[in-house]
Amino acid sequence: MKNDLIEKKLNLIQKLRINLATRFPRKGKFFSYPDYVRDAKEVINAYFEKGYGKELIQELEREDYGRLAESFGQRENIYEHMSDDEKRDLFEGYGNKEILLCVDKKSLLSGYSLESSDYKYLYLRTNDMDYLMGLSKEARGRQEISELVREGQIPQEQVEALYDRTKNNTFLPFLPEKKILQLGIDGELKKDDYKKLNTMGDLLKAKLVYLNPKAFLDLNIQDEEVLSKLARKVDLNEVISTINSSERTEFINSRENILKYLDKSNIQKYVVDIIKQSKNNPEAVINLGSTLVNKGIPSELIESINLKYAITGKYEFYLGVGRNIIERNFQGKDESEITDIKKAFEECIGKKTGNEREDIKIEQEVTEKYFNILKLLNNERVIERVSKEDIINYMDSNMSYESICNIVEKAYGEKAVSILRERPGLGIIDIPNFDIFEPEIMDLIGYGGVHTYLTYFMESKDVITEMVENPKMIEEYKKYRDVVKDFYPPSAIGLEDTMLSFRRHYDLLSQTFEGEITDELKENILLMLRDEEFFDNDMEVGNVDIDNNKRIPKPKKITTVEQLSKYKEIRNAEYDNLIRNSKTDQKRKLILAKYFGYISDSPGEYNDYDHKKFLEDYLTFNRTEFSDYELDSIELYDIISGINDDQVLEMFNEYLEQSQVISPVDMKSIDSKVIESYKKEYLDSILSIQEAERMINSDRKSEKYIEKSDGRKIYKDRIVSGKDTLYNRLSKNGELIQLIQTSAGKKYKCGNRSYEIRVDEDGKEIEEGNKDVLELFEDGQVLENSMVVEDGDVEIYELYDVDKQISVHAVRQFTSADFVKEHPELGITRYGGAYELENNDAEIRIMMEKNLEHGIASRSMYYAFDTEALRVEVGYGYTSLDPNSIIGFYIGDARTSHGLKRLRVSMNTLKNSEILSASKKAPRSSEIATLRYEYDISKINPNTRGGRNEMDFILAMNDLKEAKKHAIAFSKPIIHVNSQKQLTNSERPKVRQEREKSEFIQNMEKIADGDER
Amino acid sequence: MMSDKEKEERLNNTILILKDVLEKNNKKDSEEYERIQKLLKKRKLK
Incomplete structure (x- = not known):
């Protein structure tokens, strides 16, 4: 033919x-x-x-x-x-x-x-x-x-x-x-x-999956590198979420190597399926845990699901998984060596004795110990380089500072250990992983960078580990860092953002760096990062909102160098298309995003600050100078924010296209500077420890709100909204008493005995069981209180420190940030605690990871009482409270013109001047001005133990806008607690005066007097 | 990277475009227009 x-x-x-x-x-x-x-x-x-x-x-x-x-x-x-x-x-x-x-x-x-x-x-x-x-x-x-x-x-x-x-x-x-x-x-x-x-071949299979993502369900790709590249280009989670439970189990079982690419939702579903199938088989759950840890799945995720189905206890779970991991990681070594290491591990985790109080303590501490031990036992390089004796000493000494220094010295040398020696106050909890001491990593991030990882809670710690495993990334990172050096600040946040954005776009960057990096490519990378800030953070980006209103869709990810080289055209066309098809508010938002980049400005939303207010307040920011250009840019932004006419907005967008106009990258540094000025002001507002101590000590005289006639301090918990469900545990004479309280009634349990008060169908109150249990409960010493929460639930309760004889009421509001959102019946707190819902009969509890030593919540949380914000921090990471590491309270006054005034009452923290002077010794990347989590400032000084706790959220009481400043300064959501009376401007001076006296005391007294909200 | 002068120029262009658009849409009485005028004056733009 x-x-x-x-x-x-x-x-x-x-x-x-x-x-x-x-x-x-x-x-x-x-x-x-x-x-x-x-x-x-x-x-x-x-x-x-x-x-x-x-x-x-x-x-x-x-x-x-x-x-x-x-x-x-x-x-x-x-x-x-x-x-x-x-x-x-x-x-x-x-x-x-x-x-x-x-x-x-x-x-x-x-x-x-x-x-x-x-x-x-x-x-x-x-x-x-x-x-x-x-x-x-x-x-x-x-x-x-x-x-x-x-x-x-x-x-x-x-x-x-x-x-x-x-x-x-x-x-x-x-x-x-x-x-x-x-x-x-x-x-x-x-x-x-x-x-x-x-x-x-896997490469071909991956290409086919790229062309048709659903093909992933039928193609088995084994090559790790190919799979990792594929996962960056194709949303494998979306593909897997389309199949049913049994298909999912079968699929993942046959392809365990995909586990580390799955999101929490899919992993959770998978683990739940497997654990359900393993009922009455604790061994299987422990084996699953060990296998998944090996695949990079966090143990706490598995444990939390294990907890829900109660196949093994938490202690037994971590003990079992830890033993398995030791056997796996020390395979090939002498049998007696493995036995010795396992023995040391068991000793370090602690052995249950049958004494309930002590066993509870062991149970509560097991998670943290497990993770800290694993930092060593899961690190192949460290295992290779240090002796059995050193490993055992690490555990025998309960991961003491000296044993850590010893490990670092043997595994990474003198230079590494010298950095650690500068921080004698650090514990193992402060060391995110040992990989930060790897010589190539230290060269990359520098002396200051290592200190940064020792100081802040850095999500990018995992990128470091990945770099150690794949050294090619280090060279590529250097090139990337050169591109973004003026985009991200030279600070801890800058380091974190550079690392995380590098990882997020690694595949694209890796391709890009194979060729010449032209100025155009550099500009497009920055523009892409800036656009990403908008599409990742703006509240209106997503599928649909709760009222089923259409939201701004996310653009497709840029994955090829060709796309990157045309990025400006691509994004402009996408923005124009969105602008054409949006209603007025979104139209304006999109135009602002297109030309100014992400600066959230919807009043009433999270992470908001008001530019108009900023301009008005500018003169009060004495520390940071703004140029006319910067102020005028903000002013222009604010003017555009007020335009509500579709025709004006569309014409404006059209005209802007035709000329050289302001760009999102221009605006990035200006916006960062505004945030920076809030941070500085915030730091200036921190009171000295001495002053804080004086205030808290004077409070001893006004404990009238502690009501027990025999002088003991007992508190009651109450939930003011949400599911109204509560779980208490108390002990009396060594017995454990529990209260489960729901809207349907209360049940007190002690061993086999119980006492129940509930309302029947006719509304009649019924009391059943052994009333002794109720009496025991009322006399008991509180071990733990917890509750099930949903996003936005509010809890009010009293915090009580036995040693200090202090008690305060607090309001706490939970946010989705605390929980994994994807699974309505099971959540995991950021710190590894979990809450569970059993049998839908409202018997609910939260197990927080940290123990409630001395009756006070021991994880870092934010509270508020009356108009003040309060943060409680107790002995984070330590088994018993050191008298010098007691509670840190932050008490913020949301009513002042700008800046919450915080009261810091942590004896191991430092006053402002000391913090700043300490920071001067550090290189730029760890300057205090970039502090991300406020508690971390206590750690800059080498002599403090401090904590490493991420700030959960900014709690806003009356003055939402003020809190918003801080929320944006710290990139954290705002939690707005309603129900407070609003203060007028004219009341403010008076409030300030009263505060001078001691607002802290007044507020506590008010609450104690029954000022219920 | 853009020089400061170029950045200033770009900001000026943007301000002038907004002024033009507001005028074309008969928004001379609006608060936005008033603020733009102040901005123009401050930046010595017509």
Whole structure:
């Protein structure tokens, strides 16, 4: 057909040349003919007849002659003319792929070695194969193979394997890679086809998944690197979320290597399924935990689900998993060595004695100990470099500072340990991982960078670990850092953001850095990062809101260098499209995002601060100078924020397109400067410890709100909104008493005894059980109080410190930040505690990770009472309270013009001046001005133990706008507690005066007097 | 990276465009227009 068409177009001279070439074939001449001569069938025939076939076929190795393969194949069995090396190359995928099309099928079958890599070859579905090979059905395939065996063309030992390849009505045609990808693009492949394609190379499979993400469910990709790249390009979680529970379990079980790419929602669902199936089989749960830890899944996630189904206790879980991990990581070492290390691990975790109080304590401490021990035992490099004795000493000394220094010195050398020696107050909890001491990492992040990781809670600690595993990332990171050096501040936050954004875009950046980084590419990277801030943070970006209103959709992720090079055009077109199709408010928001970048400014929303207010307040910010250019940019932004006319907005957008105008990258530094000024003011507002102590001590005289007649201080919990459910645990004479309180009633439990008060269907109160339990409860000493919360639930309760004899009421509001949102029945707190809902009968409890030593919540939390914000921090990470590391209260006055006035009552913290002077010693990257979590400031001084607690949220009472300043300064959500009376401006001076006296005391007294909210 | 002068220029262009758009849409009485005028004056722009 092809030759007919050609022939029709040929002129007389051309026909003559073909005729001559056919009549007089000459050695070495064929490939000098023009195409129309070479393509002529009669010419090819003539050359083969003359015996020049082998020569012609060898020339086919040249890509540009590949199209002749089919014609040659029709004339002669090309395969016979190939040398062994050429055949091997062909099957290994290195030869001219076009030749595959002309190699006779029998030759392929006989020559195809099943031991060779089938990397480039794959199955196709029947129709394609019919088209190419004229052979498709299994029966025909088998028949064909049998014939070839009979003819001696296929060795008998390959038959079974060849049969395998004929299953499911497929046979084994071989196709060039590009053909397969074309098929994928054309959408010709169907679900069943993908399953059959599982024999091809992982890279090809990944490419097919890229073209059709759903194919991931049918293609098993084993290569870690390929999978990791794929996960960055394709939302595998979305694909997996489309299948049902049993399919999911089966799928993940057969592909454990995908676990680390799954989001929490999918992992949770998977783990829940597995744990449900493992009922009454604690061993299976422990094994699951160990396996998943090995795959990078956090143990606490598994434990929390284990807790829900109560297969094993928390203690037993971590003990079991820890033992398994030791066995796995020390495999190959001497048996007695493993036994000794396991023994030390068990001793360090603690052994239960049967004494309830002590056992509870062990249970409460097990999680933290487990994680701290694993920092060492899960680090291959450290295990390689330090001796058994050092490892055991680390655990025997309960991970003491000296033992940590010893490990760091042995594993990473003198330079590393010298940094650690500068911080004698640190504990293992403060060291995110040992990888920060790796010499290449220390070179990369510098001395200040290492201190930063020791000082702040840095999510990017995992990027460090990844860099240690894949050193190529370090060089790429350096290039990236050079691009963003003016975009992110030279600070802890800057380091964190640079690391995290590098990781987020690693695949794209890695491709980009293979070539030249032009100024245009650099600008586009910055613009992309700036746009990302908007699309990641703005409240209106997403699918639909709670009222089903359409939200701003997220743009597609940029994944190729080509897209990046055209980023500006791409994003402008996307913005324009969104602007055209949005209502006024969103239209304005999008225009601002397009030209100014992300600066949240919707009053009443989280993370908001008001530019107008900022401009008015500017003069009060004495520390930070703003240029006219900066102030005018903010002013312009604020003016545009007030425009409500669609026509004006659209015309504005249209006109801006036509000129050189302000860009989001310009605005980034201005916005950062505003935030910075809030931070500085905030720091200035921190009171000295001495003053704080004075205030708290004077409070001893006004404990009238502690009501017990015998002088003991007992508190009551109350929930003012939400599910109204509560769980208390108290002890009396060594017995554990529990209260479960819901809107349906209360149940007190002590051992097998219980006492219940509930309301029946007729509204009548019913009391049942042993009333002694109630009495025990009322006299008991509080061990723990907790409750089930939903996003936005508010709890009011009293905090009581036995040693200090202090008690205060507090309001606490939970946020989604505390819980994993995806699963309504099961949540995990950020700190590893979990809450559970049992059998839907409202018997609910939260287990916080940290113990409630001395009756006070021991994890870092924010509270508020009356109009003041209060933060409580107790002995974080320590088994018993050191008298010098007691409670840290932050008491903020939300009513002052700007800045919550915070009262810091932590004896191991420092006053402002000391903090600042300490920071001067540190290099830029750890300057205090960039402090991210306020509690962390206590850690700048080497002599403090301090904590490492992320600030959960900014609690706003009356003055939301003031709190918003701080929320944006710390990139944290605002929690707005309603119910407070609003103060007018005229009341403010009075309030300030009273505060001078001691607002803290007044407020506590007010609450104690029954000022219920 | 843009120089300070270029940045100033870009800001000025943006302000002038907004003024133009407000005028074209008969918004001379609006608060936004008043503020833009102040800004223009401050930046010595017409």
